[in-house]
Amino acid sequence: MKKLLTLAALAILASGFANASNSDLVKEGKKIFNTKKLGNCFACHNANGKKINGPGTLGPKLQGLSMWPEQALYDKVYNPYKTNPISAMPPFGLNGVLNDHQIKAVVAYLKTIK
Amino acid sequence: MRKTIVAGLLIGAFSVLSAGEFDAQANKDLKALKEYMEKKFATRKGAESYFPYTPKEELDKNFKWGLKGDDFRLGSYAYNKNGKEQYDEMNEMPPYEDNIDAGEELYKNTKFKNGKSFKDCFPDPAIKGEYPKFVKGKGVVTLADAINACLKENGEKPWDMAKGKMADLEAFFAHASKEKGKRYHIVINSKEAAAAYEDGKKIYYSQRGYLKLSCANCHVQGAGKRVRNEYLSPLYGQVTHFPVYRLAWEELGTLQRRIKGCEKNQGETTHKLDSKWMRDLIYFLTYMSNGLPVDGPDIRK
16 A cells, blocks of 8 residues: 555656656747747747737747657757758757757747647 | 851850849849738739738738839838828928938038048949949949048048948938939949849848848838738838938938847847858849849838
């Protein structure tokens, strides 16, 4: 019984950790999205359901991204020319502005956009 | 028979007389650009096709439509109603008046060590609309280049091309041109000049810097869209009003300085203000304002 309880506690802890680290990632992604010197995504994009400070209109208002596969979002941010050769969006992975971890953080944030 | 000969002679005479050979492409480009911008800002109806990501309410409320020719000399204030209101307020007490006076003073009362003055280089100050010029052997000469060349020829030190005295003297030249109702009249009259124009055009339309944006992304397709809260100005008429007093600078600055800022916007290492890159680019840019009134100095955010 005691063992079971410990296991349960551990499981809760583990899931808690997983949540915590995911929400940290989302937080980090949000910051990258809204910081000029990082992703600067808000220069061009609004995002459905989010409070963005003065979002630009060069790119579409982002919506329904929670439905996108993570890989598709990763690809879009890494290199938008892959799916749109004449995209006016910068290739944030290809040009080295954002590293692999930062793009994953941005993707975690994009997944929260309904 | 005689008719054909006469016609043939006429055509021959035309091709000799008109400079149209060397500026034919540039004129075509300018005409197409003007048509594109006039269409883009013609009516609210159908505007979605040009502004797919702009909220409908913004298109309904904040845009002025029906823009034509000279309207574009105002840059983004031509269509951005809120911005135009703020701009009109700022222009009630123009912060650049002292600069015009300082420029006039420089023009009239600077004595070079050899006894000459700016008047010897520029007998008529109403010349803002004539620059840049293409000079064989030198390439494109912007007004700032010409001012520095005048200083050097007379044994004086050249000025910083971004601001200060350079911006002041340009402000006076612009003001004098505006007073006389001058319009931009940039000339392309040789093969070399046409090549410099094409070089500037290529610079404008190629992806630059690590953000891989072109000037055209923001100022042709992008004109009327926003980067954050800032409305993007159109290439057509974009340089009519320089030098400008920018609130962000809290002082007057030249076109060269503004372009350097946009190079940074697109993540590019910047070019020297008197480089061939900069001069060819300004040749193209100014040609794309040909026929529009000289409208400087002015204010921008």
